[in-house]
Structures are given as C-alpha cells and as structure tokens.
Amino acid sequence: MNLTLFDLDGTLIPSDSDHAFGAFMVDIGWAEGAQWRERNDEFYHQYQAGRLDLAEYIDFATSVWRSRPLAEAHAARARFMAEVMAPMLQEQAHALVRKHAQAGDLMAIVTATNEFVTAPIAEAFGIEHLIAVQLQRDASGAYTGAIEGIPSYQTGKINRVQTWLSGLGRQWQDFERITFYSDSVNDLPLLDLVSHPVATNPTPALAKIASARAWPILNLFA
Template sequence: MNAPAPQALTLFDLDGTLIPNDSDHAFGSFMVQIGWADGAEWQARNDEFYAQYQAGCLDLNAYIEFATSVWRRRPAAEALAARERFMAEVMAPLIGDNARALVQRHADAGDLLAIVTATNEFVTAPIAAAFGVPHLIAVRLERDGQGQCTGRIDGVPSFQAGKIERVQQWLAGLGRQWQDFERVNFYSDSINDLPLLELVSHPVATNPTPALADIASTRGWPQLNLFA
C-alpha cells in the first residue's frame, strides 16, 4: 500500500537562512584561498557581486559566468575534490543545531521538503545532502556535449520570481501542484525571495535582513532567528 501524500510542503532558502553565510560568496573566497583565483582583484569582484545580491540588483548571468570561471575548465576530479574540501573546511562547521532541528521537525511531520536557492547546484548539492533534504532546487549550470560547465545558466534560474516557476516545475514532475497542500511553509532571510514569500500560506522571515524584517513586521509574518 502506498504511503499517503504529504499534506504540507516546506521550502527553505539556504544562504543566510539555514547557514549563516552565503555559500556562493564563500566558495569564491575559497577559490582565492586555494590559489585558483587571482587574489585581491578577484575577491573584490566577488564582493561586488555579493553587494549587488544583497541590494536586490544582481545580474545573475554575469555572476554565474564569473563564479564558475575559476573551476569549470579544470578536470572534474579536481573540481570535485576542491568542493569536498570546501564542504569539510568551510561549510560543515557552519551547519548549526538550530537549523538542523528545524529541518528535522518538518521531516518528522512528514512534510515534503526542498531547499530552493539562487546558488548553483555544484556548490549547494553537498550542503543539501548534509541537511538530509532530499530535494534541491538550485541554479542549473548549462553543460556542453562533453559534460563541461559552459558558464551559462540552464533554464529558469531559481532566483527572485524564478523560484516560483522552478518550484512549480518540480512539483509538476512529482505529479503535484500548490493546491494539493493544506499548508505551504517558506523560510527565507532575503527580500530577493519576496515573490515566493508572498505566494505561500505560511511565510517565515528567518534571520531576516533589515528590509525583510520591516516587511514581516508590517504584514504580521513570524520571524525566526536560528543563529542567536
């Protein structure tokens, strides 16, 4: 007999929400640390893109081309080994008990879970796995006939309003739609996620930026701090 379909859908942003930093920006800094990127100049450009993201005006196509440029032409085994080091040395220590407990609470309730992030799939796949979240909706990286990353985005990026479309596509692939769920939760820290926060039945401003905290206060949305 098939298990009953989940009655709740719970979506998590990643950067600033489940982890107290931006994994994309941190991976860029790690590329500088291990000598794959050109020191101060590359770091300054990485910081500039991060400031654009925080301000809600990031050119995501330009950022993906820039961010993948330091690893995408390297042999796959080297890139994967660098990602493994990044995960062990940088990301794993940042996964806190409060964030783990939040995810586990929704898993124990039988919710359908997904991380929905504007960071690319290469960086975020092992982070989602570390949280035990089975579904990752991230920026897909276009690959050529040899499987090498081109520096371009494949399809709709899971960024701002694009998160809604990507979640809809994912649900359709499961034979589900928004209306199937009695409750849809979304946890996010960022005003970039306002379109999806406004769509779900239960938005939660999580470690919110000042801009999102103001909106949450005005609209009576709950606010949660996982990093206190």
C-alpha cells in the same frame, strides 16, 4: 501533507555559500587574489541589494573551476565542505529541518546558488530535493559558464517550484499548508505566494516588511 521550502544562504546557514566558495577559490590559489575577491564581494553586494545580474555572476563564479578536470573541481568542493561549510551547519538549522521531516512534510531547498556548490549542502541537511540554479553543460559534459533554463532567483523560484511539483504529479493546491523560510527580500515573490511565510534571520529590509505584514520572524543563529 504539508510543503516546506527552505532558502539556503542566510537562512539554513549563517553565511552565503556562493560568496564563501568564491573566497575559498582565492584561498586555495585558484583565483587571483585581491582583485578577484573584490569582484566577488561586489557581486555579493549587488545580490543583497536585489540588483544582481545572475548570468554575469555565474559566468564569473564558475570561471575559476570549470576549466579544470571535473575530479579536481569535485575534490576542491569536498575540501570546501569540510573546511568551510561544516562549521556553518548548526544544530538549530538541523533541528528545524528534522521537525518538518518528522511531520512528514515534502521538503525542498530553493536557492539562487548554483547546483555545483549546493548539492553537497542539501545532502548534509538530509533534504532530498534541491532546486538550485542549474549550470549548462556542453556535449562533453563540461560546464560552459551559462545558466540552464530558468534560474531559481526572485520570481524564478516560483517557476522552478511549480515545475518541480508538476514533475511529482502535484500542484500548489494539494497542500494544506505551504511554509517558506527565507532571510532575503529577493524571495518576496515566493514569500508572498505561500500560506506561511517565515522571515528567517531576516535582513533589516525583510524584517521591516515581515513586521508590517505580521509574518513570523525566526532567528536561528541569534
């Protein structure tokens, strides 16, 4: 069996679901207009530059919905999926996932976006395993705005995949081929680790590195 890992934002979808969910919070009136949108954009640019303070961002991004009744937050997320995400789930990405599923690969999405936003997206792609930033919850089950455990960001993706594999009774060396699709230099630690890195819809910085290292470059949305 082979192992196939997919980054999500910019890789399987032609946008950033975390940033888009923040913009949606403004659109539905849950976040305060221009000022909040500007701060959301600022965090996104920090992520693209590889210098995001993830804990600070998670506190900010969840602040607009975590104090609301959970059913209300889930309803807003369902609207987001239908109105914003559904048009981004393009056939090229579905076909890539199907190819690996039909080959019998063990598959997972490994993303630095939080589990609340990404769980329904992974489900829409038919990918059972999601490794996302876990959100801390208090004794009552309410989200606190903090991160639970190691975030799946940069080198943390390696730790989280290792933990996930261990939970399945597996380890890296069990697989003949390990493929990882990603668009971002934030994922260089995991791209360097796997046997078959694929720069997918790469940023200019990752495209340059991929060319220098003779990695395949896949443009799903060209």
